Amino acid sequence: MGKRLKFQEMMNFVRQSLEKAPDYRKGQNTQYEIADAGLSAFSVFYTQAPSFLAHQRDMQERKGQSNAQSLFEMETIPSDGQIRNLLDPVEPSYLRAPFWQVYEGLQAGKYLEYYRSVGGTLLCSFDGTQYFSSKKINCPNCTVRVRKGEEAYSHTVLAAVLVAPGKEHVLALEPEFITPQDEHDKQDCEQQAIKRWMKRNAQRFEPWQVTAMTDDLHSHQPLCTLLTENKMHFIMTCKEDSHQALYQEVELLTRVEGAVQTMTTSRWTGRYREEWTYRWVEQVPVRAGTKALHVNWCEITIVREDTGKQIYHNAWITSHKLTAKTVPEVVAAGRAHWKVENENFNVLKNRGYNFEHNYGHGKQHLSTVLLTLLLLAFLFHTVLHLSCLVYQAIRQALVTRRTFFNDLRALTRYLHFSGWDELLAFMYRQLELPPL
Numbered sequence: 001m002g003k004r005l006k007f008q009e010m011m012n013f014v015r016q017s018l019e020k021a022p023d024y025r026k027g028q029n030t031q032y033e034i035a036d037a038g039l040s041a042f043s044v045f046y047t048q049a050p051s052f053l054a055h056q057r058d059m060q061e062r063k064g065q066s067n068a069q070s071l072f073e074m075e076t077i078p079s080d081g082q083i084r085n086l087l088d089p090v091e092p093s094y095l096r097a098p099f100w101q102v103y104e105g106l107q108a109g110k111y112l113e114y115y116r117s118v119g120g121t122l123l124c125s126f127d128g129t130q131y132f133s134s135k136k137i138n139c140p141n142c143t144v145r146v147r148k149g150e151e152a153y154s155h156t157v158l159a160a161v162l163v164a165p166g167k168e169h170v171l172a173l174e175p176e177f178i179t180p181q182d183e184h185d186k187q188d189c190e191q192q193a194i195k196r197w198m199k200r201n202a203q204r205f206e207p208w209q210v211t212a213m214t215d216d217l218h219s220h221q222p223l224c225t226l227l228t229e230n231k232m233h234f235i236m237t238c239k240e241d242s243h244q245a246l247y248q249e250v251e252l253l254t255r256v257e258g259a260v261q262t263m264t265t266s267r268w269t270g271r272y273r274e275e276w277t278y279r280w281v282e283q284v285p286v287r288a289g290t291k292a293l294h295v296n297w298c299e300i301t302i303v304r305e306d307t308g309k310q311i312y313h314n315a316w317i318t319s320h321k322l323t324a325k326t327v328p329e330v331v332a333a334g335r336a337h338w339k340v341e342n343e344n345f346n347v348l349k350n351r352g353y354n355f356e357h358n359y360g361h362g363k364q365h366l367s368t369v370l371l372t373l374l375l376l377a378f379l380f381h382t383v384l385h386l387s388c389l390v391y392q393a394i395r396q397a398l399v400t401r402r403t404f405f406n407d408l409r410a411l412t413r414y415l416h417f418s419g420w421d422e423l424l425a426f427m428y429r430q431l432e433l434p435p436l
Ligand SMILES: [Zn+2]
Pocket: 137, 138, 139, 140, 141, 142, 143, 153, 154, 155, 361, 367
């Protein structure tokens, strides 16, 4: 194992990025800096404590110092109103760098090796999710839809996360935001967002070292071409009703002996036996017409042996070579795509990140900047999980995520810590955990 990324180091990535954002304020009231405002919002997401800043302001008065400075690299603690005003004009692009600095740190520490999958590639799942909607609150960056004569406002993010079969945690990469300039059709919006993401980031990866994964919405010729041009592999869900030409070809080929390969394996679940049937074929047209791109296709059907009931079925198109050896890997990778939903969006929405904290929506970029900071907080938690043995031991001893964050809230309210490592060391000692 290589060098691990220190929390304080990661906080400095965020601070340095925010310091580059231009400050448009003129004259007075420049006591607080944009960096402090950004780190303040980040600290609330990271500690999952809506009252974290209020408690640190109290501590500052009582003790002349606070955890806001020592844990989160802030110089002063702005009020919620100031945080809102300072962050609203900041373009979220200023916060892209820390995602890649962390990625490079994980790569240097060899932590990404655990995420390598089919053909030694990293699996990068792309998926859009709406993270804000309202009939009243809005900003110029809202997507506006008219339903029954009423305007509805929303924000959607296209998340890019690294996933791996058997790995609980997903690693967030730089997100892309769907903007009102994009076409209003869902597919077009997300397609444009993926294009922008690729244009900015594809060259960060070694050629053919990443497999992009998407749902059926994107598994069409334009994205296959875009990915191939950017030297990326793909595994994308392929439903029959949206790929009729492809399925007609597969159907025709089933009549040719040996054209469609089949393999069946069996697994004992501990309660009953399952039959896994793989089918695959190479070089089928992704759509109708003479200019259709040819792709490889595979499917899996899982049936419970005792009842004959189908438990699972899914199919994908891919650029990876399909053989009896690689098909199970491609299928396992394709099935890991759901983690973008389960381990990413659900965690963000339901596990205490306080995204709806009272900073408000803003008139320019506030909503987007806050979501980016929240994604960074989520990423930093994941990095700790992957690389910090002390943190892993504490989390295991405390059993639930909630207990850990409750303790964190209480500890940082009453005690001052000189840094994150000292805080974790304190918890580790007090829990009487065995020496590492
Ligand atoms: Zn808005």
